[in-house]
Amino acid sequence: MTRPRLGEFEILILAALLRLGIDAYGVSVRREIEDRTGRSISIGAVYTALGRLENKGFVSSRVGEPTAERGGRAKRYFRTKAAGRSALEEAVAAIGRMTEGLVT
Amino acid sequence: MRWRKATICGPPVLALILLTLFADRRERGFILGDLEEEFHDLARDRGRRVAVRWYWSQAIRSAGALLASRLTSAGTIKSASAILTASLTAILSATAFGLLLGRFLSSRGEPTFPTIAMVVVACALVSSTCAGCAWAWVAGRPNRWAISFVGIVVLLPDIVYTGRSLVVEAQLLTLLPLALAIVATFSGLALGGRLWRFAHPNVLSGDTP
Numbered sequence: 001m002t003r004p005r006l007g008e009f010e011i012l013i014l015a016a017l018l019r020l021g022i023d024a025y026g027v028s029v030r031r032e033i034e035d036r037t038g039r040s041i042s043i044g045a046v047y048t049a050l051g052r053l054e055n056k057g058f059v060s061s062r063v064g065e066p067t068a069e070r071g072g073r074a075k076r077y078f079r080t081k082a083a084g085r086s087a088l089e090e091a092v093a094a095i096g097r098m099t100e101g102l103v104t
Numbered sequence: 105m106r107w108r109k110a111t112i113c114g115p116p117v118l119a120l121i122l123l124t125l126f127a128d129r130r131e132r133g134f135i136l137g138d139l140e141e142e143f144h145d146l147a148r149d150r151g152r153r154v155a156v157r158w159y160w161s162q163a164i165r166s167a168g169a170l171l172a173s174r175l176t177s178a179g180t181i182k183s184a185s186a187i188l189t190a191s192l193t194a195i196l197s198a199t200a201f202g203l204l205l206g207r208f209l210s211s212r213g214e215p216t217f218p219t220i221a222m223v224v225v226a227c228a229l230v231s232s233t234c235a236g237c238a239w240a241w242v243a244g245r246p247n248r249w250a251i252s253f254v255g256i257v258v259l260l261p262d263i264v265y266t267g268r269s270l271v272v273e274a275q276l277l278t279l280l281p282l283a284l285a286i287v288a289t290f291s292g293l294a295l296g297g298r299l300w301r302f303a304h305p306n307v308l309s310g311d312t313p
Binding site: 025026027030042043044045047048051066067069070071073074075076 | 114126127131133134137138139140141142144161162166168169173
């Protein structure tokens with residue numbers, strides 16, 4: 001069975017999750033990608049991509065405690081699983097092989 | 105969902121409702137919580153007006169992604185019911201608009217179109233094509249021919265009435281129902297998804313029939 005492939009945005013999401021570690025949730029992931037790539041990202045796109053990654057078995061999630069600043073709503077924290085890390089490494093390596101010598 | 109009373113310090117209520125319509129109920133609380141957290145941060149740092157603009161931008165942009173995600177993960181019948189609702193909504197609203205506009209133009213005595221029936225047919229055609237293109241987009245099956253057809257229909261008045269004084273009125277008769285159909289289509293898609301869940305409470309999202 002072939003491993004599911006990663007889309008471009010999914011690569012950014014996985015990288016953000018690895019950088020953020022245990023503090024990775026919707027807000028922090030969105031801000032991390034915006035700060036590092038300069039792209040304006042919607043929270044809906046973040047959750048859509050995280051949902052796809054969870055379905056592929058690359059990401060897991062847990063529910064945190066509700067807070068008043070969030071209107072009494074809980075946070076949902078995400079973390080990368082081993083399969084997700086491997087898929088990210090493969091994707092980055094593939095991009096590296098394709099662009100070797102092209103980009104300085 | 106637990107509805108919260110809007111306060112003068114909270115996010116804009118209409119944007120909140122928009123997100124509630126389009127977000128899946130399992131993720132809705134987390135998404136709204138994230139947005140409210142950032143809203144309060146932004147309001148504190150840059151003022152409420154900036155925060156409200158940002159929240160609306162997030163709500164509109166997120167609505168498309170969330171709706172597309174729900175429909176592409178839904179079963180075929182669920183998607184079809186949503187699309188049917190959207191198409192009927194678009195056709196009915198555009199037809200009603202066409203009737204009203206045709207009556208208005210006739211009362212002014214200006215022969216912009218031969219009959220009201222042609223106006224109604226044109227409006228229904230444009231709106232139903234728009235609904236079909238919206239389905240193709242959210243279902244992840246973009247159809248270039250359908251999109252091209254919409255473009256041709258919108259430009260048709262320019263082609264038919266070139267050089268005459270009726271271009272503006274004729275263009276309005278295609279652009280306005282098109283805009284109306286776009287609004288009606290998205291509201292219909294959201295409504296269709298809710299109607300399906302109401303009719304089939306035991307069917308989980310993502311089930312294929």
